[in-house]
Amino acid sequence: MKKDTGKRKMLTLIGKGVSPGMAQGKAFVYKDVLLRDSELYLIDESQINDEKTRIKEAIDDVRKCLTIDAKRIEGKLGKQSAGIFLAQEAILLDPQVVKEIERVLETEMINAEQVVRTVFRMLARRLRDLDNEVLRERGDDIDDLSRRLLLSLAGIHAHSLENLPANTVLVARRLLPSDTVFLSRSSTVGVLAEFAGPAAHAALLARELGIPCVGGVPDLLETVHSGDIVLVDGTTGTAVINPSREALQRHNKAFDEARKRRETMACVNTVERTETVDGIGVSIMANVRSREDVELAMECGADGIGLFRTEPFFLSTKHFPSDKAFATFLRDSLEPARGRHIDVRLLDIGADKNPIYLHLPPEPDPFLGRRGVRVLREYPELLEAQLRAVLEVSQEFGIGVLIPMVTVESDVAHVVSRLHKFAAGMGIRKLPRIGAMIETPAAALSIASLKAYVDFFSIGTNDLTQYTMAAGRENPLVAEYFIDDHPAILRLIELVAKEAGSTPVSVCGELAGRIDMIPKLLRAGIRSLSVAAALVPDVKFAVRTIKIEDSENYSEIAE
Numbered sequence: 001m002k003k004d005t006g007k008r009k010m011l012t013l014i015g016k017g018v019s020p021g022m023a024q025g026k027a028f029v030y031k032d033v034l035l036r037d038s039e040l041y042l043i044d045e046s047q048i049n050d051e052k053t054r055i056k057e058a059i060d061d062v063r064k065c066l067t068i069d070a071k072r073i074e075g076k077l078g079k080q081s082a083g084i085f086l087a088q089e090a091i092l093l094d095p096q097v098v099k100e101i102e103r104v105l106e107t108e109m110i111n112a113e114q115v116v117r118t119v120f121r122m123l124a125r126r127l128r129d130l131d132n133e134v135l136r137e138r139g140d141d142i143d144d145l146s147r148r149l150l151l152s153l154a155g156i157h158a159h160s161l162e163n164l165p166a167n168t169v170l171v172a173r174r175l176l177p178s179d180t181v182f183l184s185r186s187s188t189v190g191v192l193a194e195f196a197g198p199a200a201h202a203a204l205l206a207r208e209l210g211i212p213c214v215g216g217v218p219d220l221l222e223t224v225h226s227g228d229i230v231l232v233d234g235t236t237g238t239a240v241i242n243p244s245r246e247a248l249q250r251h252n253k254a255f256d257e258a259r260k261r262r263e264t265m266a267c268v269n270t271v272e273r274t275e276t277v278d279g280i281g282v283s284i285m286a287n288v289r290s291r292e293d294v295e296l297a298m299e300c301g302a303d304g305i306g307l308f309r310t311e312p313f314f315l316s317t318k319h320f321p322s323d324k325a326f327a328t329f330l331r332d333s334l335e336p337a338r339g340r341h342i343d344v345r346l347l348d349i350g351a352d353k354n355p356i357y358l359h360l361p362p363e364p365d366p367f368l369g370r371r372g373v374r375v376l377r378e379y380p381e382l383l384e385a386q387l388r389a390v391l392e393v394s395q396e397f398g399i400g401v402l403i404p405m406v407t408v409e410s411d412v413a414h415v416v417s418r419l420h421k422f423a424a425g426m427g428i429r430k431l432p433r434i435g436a437m438i439e440t441p442a443a444a445l446s447i448a449s450l451k452a453y454v455d456f457f458s459i460g461t462n463d464l465t466q467y468t469m470a471a472g473r474e475n476p477l478v479a480e481y482f483i484d485d486h487p488a489i490l491r492l493i494e495l496v497a498k499e500a501g502s503t504p505v506s507v508c509g510e511l512a513g514r515i516d517m518i519p520k521l522l523r524a525g526i527r528s529l530s531v532a533a534a535l536v537p538d539v540k541f542a543v544r545t546i547k548i549e550d551s552e553n554y555s556e557i558a559e
């Protein structure tokens with residue numbers, strides 16, 4: 001819903017609060033040009049040179065950006081990953097490619113954008129038709145180049161999300177996991193999205209990074225322009241575009257007050273154990289995906305890391321990373337949490353997350369297809385590299401290993417037997433704890449048999465809701481069915497806690513961070529919650545106000 005405030009240019013947008021907090025920044029409107037049709041127009045002979053110049057300038061622009069990106073990635077991930085950008089630059093310098101561009105321009109007499117689309121689509125197709133897997137993979141690099149050139153031709157500086165300037169409010173129709181890999185708290189202060197349900201991956205990421213986010217704002221890309229000043233309030237789900245001086249003052253005052261409140265709360269949280277009013281200890285941990293997140297988690301007073309999502313690491317590389325590279329990443333990321341409880345989840349890919357080097361075949365129902373442990377069973381080398389890495393790292397850090405998307409007993413049995421095999425081969429006796437993610441109704445109803453294999457369970461309420469309520473977490477059309485506090489979900493949680501007996505159970509889905517739901521989770525028997533780092537102080541504060549034994553038992557509440 002959009003409400004014009006009446007003042008010139010200032011506009012208040014009303015959506016849904018997806019990630020709490022307030023921010024002020026400059027809009028960057030993110031459009032994936034490859035997904036849009038660009039204008040096609042015929043040119044006459046006198047325009048050929050102008051279009052050639054436009055393409056040449058775009059190529060120069062993109063080359064500059066590639067050099068900058070190569071340096072940045074080299075610093076972050078090493079020389080091998082930076083090589084991709086240098087190889088892309090070599091394609092732009094290839095005389096054959098330049099010749100082909102000129103040929104298409106001169107024979108077809110079409111505008112520069114269409115020439116770029118035609119030539120690069122053809123190049124990508126040629127590579128994808130080859131038998132050689134390494135060369136086939138280069139098709140994505142060509143698409144990426146095409147995207148960069150089209151952006152440059154459109155006069156949009158060749159931004160990718162990894163290049164966002166400081167104080168950016170990212171404005172997007174919908175962010176995909178591969179886009180969000182590059183979001184960083186140091187540049188992105190807020191996010192506005194047309195589609196972003198509270199359990200969408202972009203929303204989770206925003207929450208974990210502590211970036212305020214408003215979702216569900218229609219026609220956003222038509223309303224907001226890059227460079228607009230934007231105020232974001234992720235708690236109330238509103239945003240103000242080009243605010244008046246009074247609106248800005250109101251925002252700054254509320255922002256300062258919220259910051260002071262958080263600082264006071266964070267101090268209390270780091271020093272005291274979290275107990276309910278009736279003295280029941282509850283451990284409050286953080287969901288993270290990078291060292292930056294782990295640092296924030298520690299600053300916010302988290303008792304440990306309840307869920308380390310490893311997908312961004314695997315999605316941010318163009319080549320299958322080695323066990324050594326993964327172990328180095330884990331060691332570096334976990335360092336700030338050394339000595340604490342840490343649970344690392346094995347790669348949960350498939351469905352909407354596909355690393356390009358795996359070439360996972362398209363499936364008719366991706367979320368009901370090969371995902372999580374199903375992919376790991378299908379690609380033994382992928383599982384092996386991760387298990388070797390966690391075995392190595394577990395000798396220094398007392399970590400737990402979480403198996404994602406468990407459905408049947410053999411999912412768990414398979415990973416456990418691989419873990420033992422590799423440990424024996426590596427001469428390792430001290431094994432990491434092993435845990436199963438409970439994200440399907442089948443797993444929730446099979447705790448009695450699963451617990452024979454594992455040391456702990458972690459309930460992922462996002463997927464458990466998606467599969468129990470039969471409502472896709474990324475699908476805004478069925479958002480009203482995606483009810484993560486439905487009695488059916490709470491019953492499953494209570495059942496898991498009960499059947500698990502002495503096996504520890506944690507809840508790490510978004511439900512764990514919902515202050516209004518914490519009393520029900522504790523009464524259902526849950527004693528460990530893992531939430532976005534920025535929510536840790538609020539969750540700890542809330543737990544301290546709850547009296548568990550005060551209430552009727554949970555089953556009565558759920559009726």
Ligand code: PEP
Nearest residue numbers: 460461462463508509510
């Ligand atoms: C979940 O499904 O609740 C969960 C924590 O996993 P993810 O959100 O990463 O799928």
Ligand code: MG
Nearest residue numbers: 439460462463
């Ligand atoms: Mg999940």
